[in-house]
Amino acid sequence: MSKLGLWGLKKSPWVYHVAAASCNNCDIEILELLTPRYDIERFGMVLVGSPRHADALLVTGVLNRKSLPRVMEVYEQTSKPCLVVCIGTCTCNTNIFRNSYNAVGPYDKYLPVDVYIPGCPPKPEAMITGIVKALSKL
Amino acid sequence: MIGWSGWGLAFKFIVFPGFLFSVVVGLVLTWVDRFVSARVQWRKGPPFYQPFADLLKLLLKQTIVPKGASKTIFLCAPILGMASMCITSVLLFYVNFNPQGSFVGDLIVLVYLFALPPLAIIIGASASRNPLSAVGASREMTLYFGYELPFLLAILVPVIKSGGAIRLGDLVTAQQAGGPFLYSVSGVIGALIVLASIQAKLGYVPFDMAEAEQEIMSGVFIEYSGVGLAMFKLMKAMMLFLLPLFLITMFWGGFADWWAIPKFLLIVVLIILIKNTNPRFRIDQALKFFWFLLGGFGILAVILAFSNL
Numbered sequence: 487m488s489k490l491g492l493w494g495l496k497k498s499p500w501v502y503h504v505a506a507a508s509c510n511n512c513d514i515e516i517l518e519l520l521t522p523r524y525d526i527e528r529f530g531m532v533l534v535g536s537p538r539h540a541d542a543l544l545v546t547g548v549l550n551r552k553s554l555p556r557v558m559e560v561y562e563q564t565s566k567p568c569l570v571v572c573i574g575t576c577t578c579n580t581n582i583f584r585n586s587y588n589a590v591g592p593y594d595k596y597l598p599v600d601v602y603i604p605g606c607p608p609k610p611e612a613m614i615t616g617i618v619k620a621l622s623k624l
Numbered sequence: 625m626i627g628w629s630g631w632g633l634a635f636k637f638i639v640f641p642g643f644l645f646s647v648v649v650g651l652v653l654t655w656v657d658r659f660v661s662a663r664v665q666w667r668k669g670p671p672f673y674q675p676f677a678d679l680l681k682l683l684l685k686q687t688i689v690p691k692g693a694s695k696t697i698f699l700c701a702p703i704l705g706m707a708s709m710c711i712t713s714v715l716l717f718y719v720n721f722n723p724q725g726s727f728v729g730d731l732i733v734l735v736y737l738f739a740l741p742p743l744a745i746i747i748g749a750s751a752s753r754n755p756l757s758a759v760g761a762s763r764e765m766t767l768y769f770g771y772e773l774p775f776l777l778a779i780l781v782p783v784i785k786s787g788g789a790i791r792l793g794d795l796v797t798a799q800q801a802g803g804p805f806l807y808s809v810s811g812v813i814g815a816l817i818v819l820a821s822i823q824a825k826l827g828y829v830p831f832d833m834a835e836a837e838q839e840i841m842s843g844v845f846i847e848y849s850g851v852g853l854a855m856f857k858l859m860k861a862m863m864l865f866l867l868p869l870f871l872i873t874m875f876w877g878g879f880a881d882w883w884a885i886p887k888f889l890l891i892v893v894l895i896i897l898i899k900n901t902n903p904r905f906r907i908d909q910a911l912k913f914f915w916f917l918l919g920g921f922g923i924l925a926v927i928l929a930f931s932n933l
């Protein structure tokens with residue numbers, strides 16, 4: 487991609503929030519990002535309502551037999567290029583659900599993950615740092 | 625529009641005051657919108673180049689046409705909306721700087737041109753074969769029928785006050801001679817009704833049920849990605865620029881002098897503040913609001929205008 491296009495992508499990453507069976511704690515921390523205290527719109531990030539508009543998928547929660555096909559479908563619906571950001575230890579390595587009959591393993595077994603943000607849940611600062619780092623690496 | 629050579633005409637439509645000019649100003653205005661919203665919410669807000677970065681990114685992203693959608697209509701709908709806004713821009717600037725040059729009945733043409741963007745949205749959304757899109761389209765349609773009635777009634781006010789002129793140039797000259805129509809009771813009521821209709825035409829918050837992000841996931845635009853979405857964003861940006869200009873032309877004495885800039889900014893900021901301080905209406909509430917409340921006020925304004933108030 488050209489330099490100009492890359493600049494555009496870096497300066498306006500629209501995020502879509504894929505809540506795949508998380509315990510809701512990570513989701514709440516994501517919502518924290520939008521509050522005036524953290525204000526991710528400074529970086530041009532906007533939470534969008536449709537995966538078609540998204541440039542980054544924020545996935546949360548442990549992947550299980552029910553949510554796997556849905557997550558894959560959302561990934562396929564997203565217009566490329568898009569980043570996949572794993573938020574929470576659940577997404578990075580299935581966390582305390584490792585021995586569950588239902589968990590099917592971490593996300594990077596199925597999706598090209600760009601950023602891992604561990605923590606249970608991770609702090610909003612950690613998420614911002616992770617995404618900004620990933621963008622500056624592009 | 626007589627006496628323009630081919631190149632002049634092309635320049636007017638594509639560069640100034642048509643496509644490029646209105647797009648650039650419109651994008652800057654969307655930044656103003658986001659910045660003022662951020663300040664209202666005590667945030668820092670995006671940097672000034674944000675809308676341009678968004679646009680650039682959207683143009684370079686993959687454009688997906690959903691399976692089973694009618695491809696041509698899906699991709700042509702945003703062009704329809706954008707083209708209508710280009711023509712509107714040329715027409716508005718022409719009549720303001722050249723009041724005698726336009727044709728009779730351009731006001732009616734303009735009203736129809738402003739009806740095309742919602743039509744484009746409805747067509748595009750219906751072509752996308754998505755149930756949430758269909759819900760959004762039906763809401764957009766209902767909303768359109770809602771605000772068009774008071775909007776037309778309010779537009780009648782300047783027409784009556786200027787003695788039955790349906791040429792925008794005549795309206796502007798009448799205001800330059802006898803003072804803007806806004807400075808009268810019927811003028812104030814009419815302008816407020818047009819302001820509410822502008823809010824609905826833009827799809828801004830009290831009337832954003834067609835795109836309601838939380839319930840139907842940006843409804844009408846849900847299937848649009850890449851270039852299609854970029855064109856719809858551009859269309860909205862141009863509307864944010866042109867609708868306040870239309871209000872100034874109709875009620876506040878045209879925009880051929882420098883006073884137009886503070887007037888324009890005032891209207892834009894007012895729109896943004898209304899957007900930021902109101903919750904979303906339900907679609908039936910919006911319909912009732914437009915038909916019964918604003919419709920009533922519209923009739924009142926027309927009667928007042930007839931009795932020269």
Ligand code: SF4
Nearest residue numbers: 509511574575576606
């Ligand atoms: S990482 Fe922790 S907080 Fe996040 S979804 Fe998993 S268990 Fe919940």
